[in-house]
Each structure stands twice: as structure tokens, then as C-alpha cells.
Amino acid sequence: MPVVTDRANVPEFFARYQPMIDTALRSELARYASDIRTTQRYHMGxxxxxxxxxxxTQGKxxxxxxxxxxxxxxxxxxxxxxxVATALEYVHNFSLIHDDIEDRDRFRHHRPTLWVVWGEETAIVSGNSMLKLADRSTRALCEIGVSLGVSLVAQQQIAQAYMRMIEGQYMDIAFEDRNTVSVDEYLSMIERKTGALIETSLYLGALVASNGNSNGRVPDGLRRAGYEFGRLFQxxxxxxxxxxxxxxxxxxxxxxxNKKKSLPAIHALNSSTGKAAAQMREIYDREELDDRDVQSVLKIMDEAGTYEFCESMSAKHWAAASEIIDGLDIDERIRxxxxxxxxxxxxxxS
Structure with a gap:
């Protein structure tokens, strides 16, 4: 069975930006005078x-x-x-709180998830209010000198992004009740569920920082790169x-x-044949799985070359992103x- 090892170094720019990001996130939540804030501070770490x-642990x-x-x-x-950075991170965390409920995930970052600690009803309310924190954050753009036109575009883009994200989550849930899902359908789902916020992050960072005065090539190029990065991430x-x-x-x-119709499961369900295909379908039709089922699925995936397929998909989208980045008119340090x-x-x- 393949084992994922940690070959990655966290990019230097993460550390460069984290103090500003952390201060902005904490400041926005501190303005929210509600008992709900306790649940949100817990979720944020x-x-x-x-x-x-x-x-x-507070996530990346x-x-x-x-x-x-x-x-x-x-x-x-x-x-x-x-x-904008604050808004998109709170939209993301709104989705994580709801996603944990929908997937019945009991742990995130090695701690019980919010719904496990406070119950589903409180978790839903806490997540919903995070979405409104995001809306409130974007309204501050004009106050710091961003033009009204760019501020409105930013608010519109963020709203469109989280609607696409919610649509992707709906598709993901709907896949659970289907026997077959194609790779193309999967890619359509992840470009919404995961990709929408990622491509919007890069695009709005460039658009808002230039106050709409760039020639559009860099923001548009970053949106296209973000599209590939979103697929890579998922x-x-x-x-x-x-x-x-x-x-x-x-x-x-x-x-x-959890019988998730993630890329490995979709590949194994679609590419295995004969007894392996029948066993795979029979396992995914069961109400609950145990460790023996997991080992059977891993064996089928190994025989079907599923890990290699997933890695090849990742390499394909990284190659596409690399080509876009190479063509951008940006400082070499940023490249x-x-x-x-x-x-x-x-x-x-991780």
C-alpha cells in the first residue's frame, strides 16, 4: 500500500503573512459581541x-x-x-463547520469538532454567523481607501464564490447516493467546492491591491492559476x-x-473489473464499514493503480498552473x- 510521506516545505511567504492575517482575523471576531463567539474561538484554535x-493548531x-x-x-x-483575506477565511471556516456535521467528522486538527462539543444546532448557528462576519469584513474596504467600484466587485465576487462552494458541497453530498460518478463530474464538483475560494483569493488579492488600476492580465492570470491550484489542493x-x-x-x-466518493474511490469504482468491481460496489453499498472492508478497498485500489492515477492527475494540474505562472509579468521573487x-x-x- 502506498504511504504518503512529507516531502513538502511550507512556503516562506506563509510565515511572512501570518502575523497580519492572525491579527486581522482576531480583530474581526473580537467585534462580535455574542456568546456564539466562544464556539468560534474554539473552532479557530x-x-x-x-x-x-x-x-x-490553527490550520494553514x-x-x-x-x-x-x-x-x-x-x-x-x-x-x-x-x-478580503479575512472574509475568505471566515467563509472557508463556515464551510468547515458545516462540512464536519455533514461528513460526521468528529476531529479536526486533533481536537473534537465544534458539533461534537456543542451539538449540531449550535454548530450550524456558529457556522452561519461566520458567513456574516465575512460579509461585514468586506464592507470595510471603502473605509481603507479602496474605490467603491472595486469594493462592490470584491463583495460580488466573494458572494459568487461562496455560492459556488455551496453548490459544490451539494454535489458532493449527492454523489454519496449514486453508484457511479465520473471523473469529469468529480472535477466539476471540486472546482466549485474547493476551487471557488482559492481562485477568488488570488484574483481579488491582485484586483483590490491595484485598486482596479492593473491592466487585468495579472489578476486574470492569477484566477486561472488559482483554478488549477484549487484542483491540486483537493x-x-x-x-x-x-x-x-x-x-x-x-x-x-x-x-x-465514510464511503466518500473522493477521487480514489471514483477511480477504483470505475476502473476495477470482474470480482474486484463487484466487491467494491458491494462494500460501498453497506451501511457501515469496518477495518476489513478498508483493507479490501485498499487492495482493490492497489490492483487498479488508483494511487498512481491520482498522482498523475495532480501532476497534470500542477503542469498547467506552472505554465500560467511562467507567463505572468510579475517579480521573480513572487514567481x-x-x-x-x-x-x-x-x-x-497534512
């Missing part, structure tokens, strides 16, 4: 379930970092895009959901146990940051 300050903050990287790509002021997530270690903060082989980002997304282990 800033507090325990009693509200006491802690410093737990990928999307806000990509917003700031987009701003640097056009030579803009990174602080001008912090409202394909790697799917690989980790089957062959990853407990570094992910979730159960090993959790996607098999290196983009290549570091792509290699991280391809090789990360």
Missing part, C-alpha cells in the same frame, strides 16, 4: 471549550495567504486586502484521505470508512513564491 485562551490559513500573495504580485499594499486532500497518516488530524483511511506554493500543494502531508 484560539480557545478551549471553556473560552480560555490557548494556542492550538491558505486562502488569506493567497490573497496577500496576489497583492504582492501586482506590487500593491498587502494591508489593503486584509478585509486531489491531494483526497490522496491524504486514503493514504495519509494521522498528521492530517483525521482518522487514517477516513474517506474509505518563486508561486512555485513554492504549487510544490507544497502537490507534496503536503
Amino acid at each position: 484560539w480557545a478551549d471549550k471553556n473560552g480560555a485562551d490557548i494556542d492550538a 490559513r491558505l486562502r488569506p495567504a493567497m490573497v496577500l500573495l496576489g497583492a504582492d504580485a501586482v506590487g500593491g499594499e498587502t494591508r489593503s486586502v486584509l478585509p 486531489i491531494r486532500d483526497d490522496i491524504l484521505g486514503v493514504w495519509g497518516s494521522d498528521e492530517t488530524g483525521k482518522p487514517v483511511c477516513g474517506d474509505i470508512l 518563486k513564491d508561486f512555485f513554492d506554493l504549487g510544490e507544497f500543494l502537490v507534496e503536503r502531508s
